[in-house]
Each structure stands twice: as structure tokens, then as C-alpha cells.
Amino acid sequence: MRELSGDLRHLSINSATARNQLTLPAFIEACARRGIPAIDPWRDQVHAVGLTQVARHVKDAGLALTGYCRGGFFPAVDAAGLRAALEDNRRAVDEAKALGASCLVLVAGALPGALCGTPAHRNIGLARTQVMDGIAATLDYARSLSVPLAIEPLHPMQAADRACINTLEQALDICDALDPSRSGALGVALDVYHTWWDPKLTAQIARAGRERLLAYHVCDWLVPTRDLVNDRGMMGDGIIELKKIRSLLERAGYAGYVEVEIFSQAWWTRPADELLDTCVARYQTVV
Amino acid sequence: MRELSGDLRHLSINSATARNQLTLPAFIEACARRGIPAIDPWRDQVHAVGLTQVARHVKDAGLALTGYCRGGFFPAVDAAGLRAALEDNRRAVDEAKALGASCLVLVAGALPGALCGTPAHRNIGLARTQVMDGIAATLDYARSLSVPLAIEPLHPMQAADRACINTLEQALDICDALDPSRSGALGVALDVYHTWWDPKLTAQIARAGRERLLAYHVCDWLVPTRDLVNDRGMMGDGIIELKKIRSLLERAGYAGYVEVEIFSQAWWTRPADELLDTCVARYQTVV
Incomplete structure (x- = not known):
């Protein structure tokens, strides 16, 4: 097992971790200043600045990109909606390519409209079929640009509104169906927050193997957890067996980076320096 | 598929659904008055009244018991704690027997102390081993009294503090290991709230079969869900495909009862008559 305490060479931080405190340029500077070698930016934060400027800034700062968040949200209520989702995913692939990201992270999507509180239907099986079709259609394009797609299984508590891909096994079944040769074009982003509880986690990580493990995200599961989305914990403050996973x-x-991604109302109210310094310290001790 | 709209013969209501409004005797009366033929009482509510009185009251009211909630919570930090849990489960079996309940529902337990916010460790694998051992030890006793044990897989969002058995597949694996002959002594309580999201649900229900399906609980999953424990929805108010499941x-x-179990701060503040009448109406239309 790699030793992380000595330096930061395997550390990445997801820009959402400090999205309330820092614009993307400020986040890039703050990471570079600390010797953090990689980040994973969110798409809305890139758009707010401009793709070309961000790409240049990242390059000038010497940062690697451990992913681009995010593509996905494939399900829709009609053909026009499905088509719009595919077009949007193509643009996300283009942007990931322009930024030099190591993969495009896919949050599958779930029941159309549910994220706004108005689900158009309750047929999760249909949503799953549309996700499979959407990934298949996007994969051809992504492959042509050499941008790997990383399916991120989301916690089952987010199955209705954010992603109907909810276990590593389910994500790997899709990978095996669409990329049976394990070419590296399709894999998973494994986030401990979404998967730590899974009784099949050990076996499915072994099944995934190097070719399918495209990204690794860490944070922690707090006891109690008070919100289904924005109450993630800082590594070490919860019950996830980080070193074991x-x-x-x-x-x-x-052999890739360890990316810190924390959605937390509590941490979003703390000073950016304290937040990032804590991420670094915990990375070196408990991850 | 059975037609539920004509009468209430397959309806049961879990006493926790109205635990804020009605004592157990008042709940029994309210159900009997409506022609609801079955209930599932919680243990603390039985203890508050007295086992003998409740058993007599239930019998006088002519109610069936679709379960007794609950045994389980097997994991502990030391041998004394493990022993105490086993003794408590034996008592729960005795009480289920005295009440004439069709099964004892097992909520497995998880990280010791986590339910009080102070987990003693983070080793969910150890907790799962202790659960397996605890069920095995309890099964012998329960079998001798002809009280079936129903393992209830709980939603993964409750894996740290309430139950480390989180999928139907995992529960059935335990059943197969401890009761390979499918004797009826060990099975599952399937609650739609905990399992609706599972991509393997269809296959695992078929695998369970009649011998393993000891209880069926319904409510609904709200979008958004605002609490990890007490924000369950009334059937029809959420996105679970109730008729399909x-x-x-x-x-x-x-061929058993359909048991309504709703933990909801919102419904716990409504009048008991409105709550129970709504349960009946939704049972006859959307379940």
C-alpha cells in the first residue's frame, strides 16, 4: 500500500469541496500554492470562468485533472429530452478533452424531474435503460477523443433524483456490456461515500481491476448524517474504513490520485485555508 | 395479483405508524373498529402496557399479528455485550410467541454505539460477522418455539447505526447459510422503503420465494427526502412502484398481509383518524 504521509504527490481536490468559498481561479491558486498536484473541477464552475481561460490557468499552474464533473443525467421524458442530454454529454466530453481531464465523471441521472421535486414518472427500470443507452451513445464519441468515461455509482439514497446506478456491481455490469474488452474507455469513479456500506465492495473492487478504476474519491460518513446530500464528513470524522478501502x-x-470531494454545509462555512489545510492533513494521516 | 380494493382482509398496520398519537390499546381499538384484521406492534409499546394484557387485548379484538418489532441489534464491543444481546433476543422470541406473532422481525444492528452517535469502531465486517453469529444462535431457540425469524434488510443509509444487512441478496445469503432446507424458520421482512432502489430486487424476490418471504411492509419514498429515518411517505405520495413490487x-x-409502516414526523402530527383512514384508502387504491 502506498505511503501518503510523506508528500502530496497522489492528492487531488475536487473544486466542489470549496465551491462556497473560492471561485475556480482562486481554488486553482490555493491548491498550487500548497503543492497539491491535481484537481477535479465542476462544469458550472468552469463555465462561470470560461473553458479556454481555465484550461490555460490549469496548465500554467502545472495541475493534473483527475476528472471533470460531470456528464450524465441521461433519462428524459421524451425523445427531444433524450437527444438534448446526449448533445450535452458530447459537449462535456469536448470540454474534458480541452481541459486535459483524465476522465469525464458520469452521474447517471434518475427519474426525470425528480431533482426539482416533480418526478415525471416512477419507472426506475426505464430510467436505467435510458442510462445504458445514453452511456452507449456517448462512449463512441468519447472513445474517438480518447476521453475515458467514469460511471459513478451513487448512494441508494440518491437513486430517485440523482443517479439510478447505485452499486459498483451495477456499474461494472454496464462496463462489461459496453466495453467487454476492458479497453480503458469505460470504467468507474469509486467514491467511498456512496459505496462503503456495500457488502459486495471487496469482491467488486477486485472485479473492477486497474482498467476499470478510473478515479477514487474520499470523504467520510458522519454518524448521525443529517442531510441526504450536503452532510458529508471530513476524512477521519466518520466511520468509513478509508485505509482499508x-x-x-x-x-x-x-495507482492513481486520491481525490477529496466533500459536499458539506458545515465545511462550506469555514475559511478556505482551514478547509484545504485540513484536507491535506487528513490525507496524510487517515486516508 | 390480488385485488385489494374490495375489502381489508390483507391489510395490517404497524403500531409505529401512529405511535405519537395512540397508545397500543387505543391503536388496537382504532384498527379493530375499522375492520383492519392485523397489526404489528413494537416491543417498547408492548412493554409500556404489559405483555399479558396486550396478548389478551389482541386476542379479544380478533387481530392477527403480522410480526413483532423487533429483535436484532446483535453487534457489541465485548463478550458481555454479545451475550446480553442474545438474551434479549430470546426474550423477544418468548414475547412474539406469547403474542402469537407470525414472526419476529430482526433489525440486525450495526456499529456498536453508533445509534447514540458514538460508534465504538468502524469495522462493519466485524459487525456483519456478529450479526450472522447472533442470528444463528437465536435461530435454534426460535425454531424450538416455532417463531420464524424475519431478517429485515435496511436501507444502506442506515448501515452505520441501525442495520448492516442492507440488501435482500445479503439477507438471503444468510438465510441460505443458516437454513439451507428453506424450512420456514428463517426468512426476510421485505420493506419497500429499504429495497425499492435495488437493481437486483426482481431477481432476489424470485430467489426468496414463498418460504423466505415472511412479511411485506409498505410506505413510500418522498422526493425530496429530508431525514434519513423519519421522513417516510404515505403510499402514493412518493416514487415507489408499489403495485409492481x-x-x-x-x-x-x-400470500400474506400487506403491512403499512410509516415513520414520519409529518404524519405523526396529524390526527390519528385521518392517518388511519388515509392508510386504508391508499391501501385500497395505490398499493
């Missing part, structure tokens, strides 16, 4: 990934061949 | 159970041979 990382050891499973590394045993399966994962 | 019931059809899967009945196709697998389930």
Missing part, C-alpha cells in the same frame, strides 16, 4: 483499490492495481 | 412478491408465492 484504499488498500483494496491498490491491491486491484489502482 | 407487490406483483413480484405475489408471483414468488407471497
Whole structure:
């Protein structure tokens, strides 16, 4: 297992972690200043600044991109909606390519309208079929640009509104169906927050292997958890066996970055320096 | 698929649904008055009145018991704690027997102390081993009294503090290990709230079959859900495909009651008559 305490060479931080405190340019500067070698920017934050400027800034700062968040949200109520989702995913692939991101992270989507509180229907099976079709259609384009697609299974508590892909096994079944040769064009983004509870986690990480493990996200699960979306914990403050899960990934061949992604109303109200310094300190001790 | 609209013969209501409004005796009366033929009482509510009185009251009212909630919570930090949990589960079996309940519902337990916000450790694998051992030890006793044990897989969002059995597949794996002959002594309580999201639900319900399907609980998943425990919805107010899931159970041979169990701060503040009348009306139309 890799030793993380000595330096920051395997650390990445997701821009959403400090989205309330720092604009993307300020976030890039803050990371570069600390010697953090990689980030994962969110799409809305990139758009707010401009793709070309962000791409240049990231390059000038010498940062790697451990992903681009996010594509996905494939399900829709009609053909026009499905088509619009595919077009949007193509643009996301283009942007990931322009930024030099190592993959495009896919949050599948779920029941259309549910994220706004007005689900158009309750047929999760249909949503899952549309996700499969959407990934298949996007994969051809992404492959042509050499942008790997990373399906992120989301916690089952987000199955209605954010992603109907909810276990690593389910994500890997899609990978096997659409990329049976394990080409590296399709894999998963494994986030401990979404998957730590899974009784099949050990076996499915081994099944995934190096070719399918495209990104690794960490935070922690608080006890109690008070919100289904924005109450993630800082690594070490919760009950996830972080070192154990990382050891499973590394045993399966994962040699990539460890990306910190924390959605937390509590941390979003703390000073950016305290937040980022804590991410670094915890990365070196408990991850 | 059975037709539910004509009468209430397959309806049961869990006492927790009205626990804020009605004592157990008042709940029994309210159900009997409506022609609801079955209930599932919670243990603390039974203890508050007295086992003998409740058993007599239930019998006098002519009610069936679709379960007794609950045994379980097997994990502990030391041998004394494990022993105490086993003793408590034996008492729960005795009480289920005295009440004439059709099964004892098991909520497995998870990280010791987590329910009070102070988890003693983070080793969910250890907790799962202790749950397996605890069920095995309890099963012998329960079998001797002819009280079936119904493992209830809980939603993964409750994996840290309430139950580390989180999918139907995982529960059935335990059943197969401890009761390979499918004797009827060990099975599952399937609650739509905990399992609706599961991509393997259809296959696992078929796998369970009549011998393993000991209880069926309904409510609904609200969008958005604002609390991880007490924001369940009334049937029809959320996105769970209730008729579809019931059809899967009945196709697998389930011919038992449909039990309404709603933990909801919102419904707990409404008048008991409105709550129970709504349960009945929704049972006859959307379940």
C-alpha cells in the first residue's frame, strides 16, 4: 500500500469541496500554492470562468485533472429530452478533452424531474435503460477523443433524483456490456461515500481491476448524517474504513490520485485555508 | 395479483405508524373498529402496557399479528455485550410467541454505539460477522418455539447505526447459510422503503420465494427526502412502484398481509383518524 504521509504527490481536490468559498481561479491558486498536484473541477464552475481561460490557468499552474464533473443525467421524458442530454454529454466530453481531464465523471441521472421535486414518472427500470443507452451513445464519441468515461455509482439514497446506478456491481455490469474488452474507455469513479456500506465492495473492487478504476474519491460518513446530500464528513470524522478501502483499490492495481470531494454545509462555512489545510492533513494521516 | 380494493382482509398496520398519537390499546381499538384484521406492534409499546394484557387485548379484538418489532441489534464491543444481546433476543422470541406473532422481525444492528452517535469502531465486517453469529444462535431457540425469524434488510443509509444487512441478496445469503432446507424458520421482512432502489430486487424476490418471504411492509419514498429515518411517505405520495413490487412478491408465492409502516414526523402530527383512514384508502387504491 502506498505511503501518503510523506508528500502530496497522489492528492487531488475536487473544486466542489470549496465551491462556497473560492471561485475556480482562486481554488486553482490555493491548491498550487500548497503543492497539491491535481484537481477535479465542476462544469458550472468552469463555465462561470470560461473553458479556454481555465484550461490555460490549469496548465500554467502545472495541475493534473483527475476528472471533470460531470456528464450524465441521461433519462428524459421524451425523445427531444433524450437527444438534448446526449448533445450535452458530447459537449462535456469536448470540454474534458480541452481541459486535459483524465476522465469525464458520469452521474447517471434518475427519474426525470425528480431533482426539482416533480418526478415525471416512477419507472426506475426505464430510467436505467435510458442510462445504458445514453452511456452507449456517448462512449463512441468519447472513445474517438480518447476521453475515458467514469460511471459513478451513487448512494441508494440518491437513486430517485440523482443517479439510478447505485452499486459498483451495477456499474461494472454496464462496463462489461459496453466495453467487454476492458479497453480503458469505460470504467468507474469509486467514491467511498456512496459505496462503503456495500457488502459486495471487496469482491467488486477486485472485479473492477486497474482498467476499470478510473478515479477514487474520499470523504467520510458522519454518524448521525443529517442531510441526504450536503452532510458529508471530513476524512477521519466518520466511520468509513478509508485505509482499508484504499488498500483494496491498490491491491486491484489502482495507482492513481486520491481525490477529496466533500459536499458539506458545515465545511462550506469555514475559511478556505482551514478547509484545504485540513484536507491535506487528513490525507496524510487517515486516508 | 390480488385485488385489494374490495375489502381489508390483507391489510395490517404497524403500531409505529401512529405511535405519537395512540397508545397500543387505543391503536388496537382504532384498527379493530375499522375492520383492519392485523397489526404489528413494537416491543417498547408492548412493554409500556404489559405483555399479558396486550396478548389478551389482541386476542379479544380478533387481530392477527403480522410480526413483532423487533429483535436484532446483535453487534457489541465485548463478550458481555454479545451475550446480553442474545438474551434479549430470546426474550423477544418468548414475547412474539406469547403474542402469537407470525414472526419476529430482526433489525440486525450495526456499529456498536453508533445509534447514540458514538460508534465504538468502524469495522462493519466485524459487525456483519456478529450479526450472522447472533442470528444463528437465536435461530435454534426460535425454531424450538416455532417463531420464524424475519431478517429485515435496511436501507444502506442506515448501515452505520441501525442495520448492516442492507440488501435482500445479503439477507438471503444468510438465510441460505443458516437454513439451507428453506424450512420456514428463517426468512426476510421485505420493506419497500429499504429495497425499492435495488437493481437486483426482481431477481432476489424470485430467489426468496414463498418460504423466505415472511412479511411485506409498505410506505413510500418522498422526493425530496429530508431525514434519513423519519421522513417516510404515505403510499402514493412518493416514487415507489408499489403495485409492481407487490406483483413480484405475489408471483414468488407471497400470500400474506400487506403491512403499512410509516415513520414520519409529518404524519405523526396529524390526527390519528385521518392517518388511519388515509392508510386504508391508499391501501385500497395505490398499493
